[in-house]
Structures are given as C-alpha cells and as structure tokens.
Amino acid sequence: MRPRTLLSWxxxxxxxxxxxxxxxxxxxxxxxxxxxxxEAFDRVAMHAVRRSLLEQQxxxxxxxxxxxxxxxxxxxxxxxARIADAIARAVxxxxxHMAFGDLFLEDVRAYRVRQLTGTAVTPLFPLxxxxxxxxxxxxxxxxxxxxxxxxxxxxKQIPEGFTGxxxxxxxxxxxxxxxxxxxxxxxxxxxxxxxxxxxSRIDVEVGEVVSRDGxxxxxxxxxxxxxxxxx
Numbered sequence: 001m002r003p004r005t006l007l008s009w010x011x012x013x014x015x016x017x018x019x020x021x022x023x024x025x026x027x028x029x030x031x032x033x034x035x036x037x038x039e040a041f042d043r044v045a046m047h048a049v050r051r052s053l054l055e056q057q058x059x060x061x062x063x064x065x066x067x068x069x070x071x072x073x074x075x076x077x078x079x080x081a082r083i084a085d086a087i088a089r090a091v092x093x094x095x096x097h098m099a100f101g102d103l104f105l106e107d108v109r110a111y112r113v114r115q116l117t118g119t120a121v122t123p124l125f126p127l128x129x130x131x132x133x134x135x136x137x138x139x140x141x142x143x144x145x146x147x148x149x150x151x152x153x154x155x156k157q158i159p160e161g162f163t164g165x166x167x168x169x170x171x172x173x174x175x176x177x178x179x180x181x182x183x184x185x186x187x188x189x190x191x192x193x194x195x196x197x198x199x200s201r202i203d204v205e206v207g208e209v210v211s212r213d214g215x216x217x218x219x220x221x222x223x224x225x226x227x228x229x230x231x
Contacts, residue, residue: 002029005097005124006066006090009033011049011057013148013167014101014127014182016192017141019061021126023197028097028124032064034086036079040072047151047189048217053202056222060198066090080115087119099124103134103184138172138181146195149204150188153216157187164206164218191220 005028009015015033022030035054036045044054058065068086070079090098098121102108109125116123130137148167153160158179165171167190172181179187194201203223210217 002027003096003122004029004031004094005099006030006032006034006095007063007099008101009035009058009065010101010189011035011044011047011054011192012101012151012190013141013146013192013195014103014184016057016101016148016195016197017137017146018099018101018126020144020146020195020197021130022099022124025126028099030063030099031095032066033058033061034066034068034090034098036068036070036082038072038074039069045070047191049151049191049220050222052222053191053204053220056202057192057198060200060202062199083115084119087116087121091120095121097122097124099126101127103127103137103182104129105184134180134182134184135172139169141195142167142169142172144196146192148190148192148194149206149218149220151191151218151220152189154186154188154214155211155216156214157185160209160211160216162188163209163216 007019007030019030022028037051038045042051043049055065068082070082098116100112102125112123150162150165150167153163175181183189193204204220205223207219207221
C-alpha cells in the first residue's frame with residue numbers, strides 16, 4: 001500500500017499542481033486536502049476565497065476536504081496549536097505524510113519541517129526544484145490546461161491592476177521582471193479554476209476588488225451567484 005498522504009491546499013495553482021504531480025508520480029496516495037479557513041469571514045486564509053468555491057474545488061478533485069478553523073485575528077501560537085490538533089487527528093486516521101506546494105523558499109520549508117517534527121508525519125515537497133526555475137514551471141502549468149484567477153496581490157510588490165486577472169500566458173508576459181512568475185514571494189495568490197487535477201472546471205466571476213490589511217483582494221463569485229445578483 002502507498003503511504004496515505006494529506007495535501008496542504010491553499011486553493012491556488014501551486015497546491016493544485018502539487019496534487020497533479022503526486023498523482024503522476026504515484027509514490028503516495030493523496031487521501032485528502034487540508035485548508036485553513038478564517039472563521040470570521042468563512043473564507044480561505046490569505047487567499048480570501050469563499051468556502052463554497054473551495055468546496056467546489058475539493059469535489060472536482062474527488063478528495064475529502066478537512067477544514068482547520070482559525071479565528072481573526074489569529075496569533076502564531078494559536079495557529080500552530082490548531083495545526084497540531086489537525087495533524088494529531090490525521091495520525092489517528094493513519095496518515096503518514098503531508099505534502100506542500102512550496103517551490104524554493106528555504107525558510108518556509110524549514111518551518112513546515114519543524115511543524116511536523118516528532119508527529120510521525122513526514123513532510124513532502126513534490127514541486128521543490130521541479131523544474132529548476134519558476135518561469136518554466138509557470139509555463140508548464142499553463143500548457144497543461146491549468147488556469148486560475150489572481151485573487152490577492154501585494155501592492156508593495158505588484159501593481160494592483162493584476163488583481164482579478166486570469167493566470168495565463170498574457171499574465172506572465174505582463175508581469176514586472178521583479179515579480180516571481182509563480183508569486184512565490186507572496187506577490188500574488190491565485191484560485192485555481194481548471195487543470196489536469198480536476199474532473200471539471202470551477203466557473204467563477206470576478207466581483208468587487210477591495211483593499212484590506214495592506215493587500216488587494218478580488219471577491220470571486222460562483223457564476224450562478226453572480227447571475228442571480230444581476231436579475
């Protein structure tokens with residue numbers, strides 16, 4: 001039997017691509033997705049994606065979704081305690097590995113490793129150095145049919161006009177040279193709408209774009225909800 005593995009799922013392109021790579025490699029069995037939710041707003045932490053869209057993604061992957069609820073505001077100590085509880089439950093369910101979509105930030109990887117040290121859960125980083133440069137990785141994702149919407153940007157690193165845009169070849173061409181094409185330094189975050197990891201496309205519309213807490217967010221709406229609002 002292949003090791004039972006959970007995937008840290010942000011709703012973005014990197015975690016979606018990590019799922020695709022793990023399924024292609026077939027070394028482990030991904031049995032579930034783990035996502036942190038801001039319980040004050042019922043949205044994905046940092047990405048600010050509505051829970052209903054997150055649930056559509058999980059259904060499209062064919063995997064169960066495990067929610068870690070976080071208060072707002074949330075201290076790092078409380079965050080780590082909630083994650084530790086989720087990991088303890090996973091171990092009790094026979095989980096032996098947890099995968100992350102990190103690309104090259106050594107400090108982030110080291111933090112993940114420290115979180116899992118002593119838990120009997122082994123961290124996996126299927127995208128680490130695959131390929132060696134993120135421009136090539138971004139192009140590979142798009143060529144595979146992966147697409148998404150930029151749901152959050154850091155205006156200190158990228159112009160606000162990129163918020164709400166489609167993650168596609170034109171988006172990559174328009175990026176300032178200082179911005180990582182995968183947004184690995186937090187320049188932007190995405191909501192993945194299609195790709196080889198999904199059974200079906202998640203249809204969304206871009207709603208209001210707002211600035212909050214130093215970031216710019218595009219409120220993504222399920223297409224049917226957008227249509228109802230227009231009636």
